[in-house]
Amino acid sequence: MSEPTDSLPSFDAIIIGAGIAGMYQLYRLRELGLSVQVFEAGSDVGGTWYWNRYPGARFDSESYTYGYSFSQELLQEWNWSEHFAAQPETLRYLNHVADRFELRPHIRFDSRVTAARYDEASRRWEVMIDSGERFRARFLVTAIGPLSADTLPRVPGIRDFRGESFHTSRWPREPVEFAGKRVAVIGTGATGVQVIQTIAPLVGQLTVFQRTPNWCTPLHNRKITEEEQARIKANYPAMFELLRRTPGCYIHDTDPRSTFDVTPEEREAFWEKLYGEPGFGIWMANFRDVLTDPKANALFSDFVARKIRQRVKDPVTAEKLIPKNHGFGTRRVPQETFYYEAFNLPHVRLVDLQEEPIERVTESGIRTSAADYPFDMIIYATGFDAITGSFDRIDIRGVGGLSLKEKWAEGPKTYLGLMSAGFPNMLTIVGPHNASTRCNIPRCIEQNVEWITDLLRNARDRGITRFEATPEAEAEWSRHIEELASGMLYTQVDSWATGVNRNVEGKDVRRILQYQGGAPQYRAKCEEVASSGYAGMVLA
Incomplete structure (x- = not known):
């Protein structure tokens, strides 16, 4: 310079x-x-919402808590269609903001x-x-x-692959066809979870390469009704005041009780309630000691592990999907919609990279220490630095x-x-x-x-x-x-x-x-x- x-x-x-x-x-x-x-x-x-246009990309914060709060006119004129909006809608919103405010x-x-x-x-x-x-x-x-x-895995041969390959944050704008294809997804963080659950019903064969399983909980997304839309808009001032008071600026606030202040029956009922509710309440509105007390965390982790075992039919696969090296909420919690059920489909396979690490990407697929897997497409859900x-x-x-x-x-x-x-x-x-x-x-x-x-x-x-x-x-x-x-x-x-x-x-x-x-x-x-x-x- x-x-x-x-x-x-x-x-x-x-x-x-x-x-x-x-x-x-x-x-x-x-x-x-x-x-x-x-x-x-x-x-x-659009930033994040411009780059991340992969299948299934959407909010895990409630849509109406995520948008800008600085303009009352903007709040009143924009209608979110879902409680947790998908990427195309979010990108439309941000384009609307850019145009509205020149x-x-x-x-x-x-x-x-x-x-x-x-x-x-x-x-x-x-x-x-x-x-x-x-x-x-x-x-x-x-x-x-x-x-x-964005980061790619540190394995040789990534450029050698002759099929289609994408990092989720550099997804192409043109439509990607999945029907009949043999697809690999590397990564099971929040992005990988969204991709896997979305494309599993569409592909010919899906192989998921997992290094570290995560504690995933249901998103429970749905459309916003006209009545809900009116209530949301009328309640914006009170909602934003609540968001200012909560530690993570979510509509969910930590429960002031300890895990051990209640009976085992009350605890189980409370956790069942959280598991059935939408969004991050199960993470942000849990007992106050779940993220600080190892004993409390172990109890709740066991509760979620039992849910995974109930939802995944094959017990061997279920155990591979249950984290063993960290407790619930100590890493970011992916929110999912039938993610675990995807592994019940006959054409979906889980490869545990702790058992058989990837040795290289080849011209035709992925080679692990145990086998060569042929693919038409590789999706890198390998996250970010x-x-x-x-x-x-x-x-x-x-x-x-x-x-x-x-x-x-x-x-x-x-x-x-x-x-x-x-x-x-x-x-x-x-x-x-x-x-x-x-x-x-x-x-x-x-x-x-x-x-x-x-x-x-x-x-x-x-x-x-x-x-x-x-x-x-x-x-x-x-x-x-x-x-x-x-x-x-x-x-x-x-x-x-x-x-x-x-x-x-x-x-x-x-x-x-x-x-x-x-x-x-x-x-x-x-x-x-x-x-x-x-x-x-x-x-x-």
Whole structure:
């Protein structure tokens, strides 16, 4: 980036990403009267909902809790068709928002940001996109999503396969035909579950390659009736107030009782009730100690294991589908619709990669340690280099050329999860150490965007051209993050929430990436910093 910066197109702010976070940040900064440029790698808005168009992709948060809350007109004019909307409807919604609020003129599509460098002399960020063009801005805001850096398994031969193959987050726009085909799905996380249950009835033969089974519970989705639609719209103010109070910004709140405060009969009845209800209540509205007390967790895990055994006819397959290395809720809980019943179909087979690992992908299929499996199609539901991976794929350099990837190599270091010392004027809407990655994400996105907007308003009004977190505040925030996570069972488990992804070199050590104090406490912390005149930051 040697070209003089005064010859580059210049803006007040550059935003990376035009998903839910980037679109809302653009809306708010435009309200401030700032000049804003958004760069988006895709060819349209939507972020997660643009890229993930695989069969079965849909919400596992209730639709009406997921949409933007900032516009009463938008809330009243949009009708969600299902309690948990599918990807095409969600993408239509986000396109509607982009058009309604005239956001597209400020977004440059098919433009992937490859590098960003802070220039101390001018107090500006210089940003490069994949065309080689460079731009500059006083402020840089990342809206790149926690699950956007897709990963493939670390096995040889992936490019050798001559059939069709897709990663779920890079699904083609044109229709994919399944009838009569021999299909492999690698991965049984939330995405894999949605794909498997959707295509199982459509294919000629389905083979599921599972490394780690997950605790899956019923989604219980259905259409929204006209009467329900009217009640939802009338109840929006009360619902959003409830969402502000619950730890994960869901309509489900933790039961204040302990697992051991009730009799075994009452406990079983309560769990049966949760299992029969829609959405994440079974995870978020369970007894308060299920995610912290190993004995409580073991009891509930056994309850779900019994459900799996009841639903899967072959006892050997059922046992393979029951997790043995982690308890319920310590990894993300996939919500399903007849997922377990898919394994009762005669043309569906489960391959346990703990018993027979994949050795390579061949021209005609997949070779494990036990057999060669021929396929017409391979679907990689192998997830993402989560939370920090999308940052790692951009060469971000702060003061003195400090590399963000190198700074975070042993684990992220942030202040409020919104900034990092040594990287002035850079803000991260969704990233490590803020509440958004353990949240009904648009609710936490709105909180973070509004805090960032207030900071930039303050900077504009006071003539501030440089702000940065102090190393001391960053270290204290990291200690706070560690303390909050110390009693949580999930920290003892390998998952994307603890930064473990064996498909990515160097991502095999657990780290604390999420804020575990709940969204209300996080919001209070952010408000406290702002009301104190931005304690923990240097403003110049």
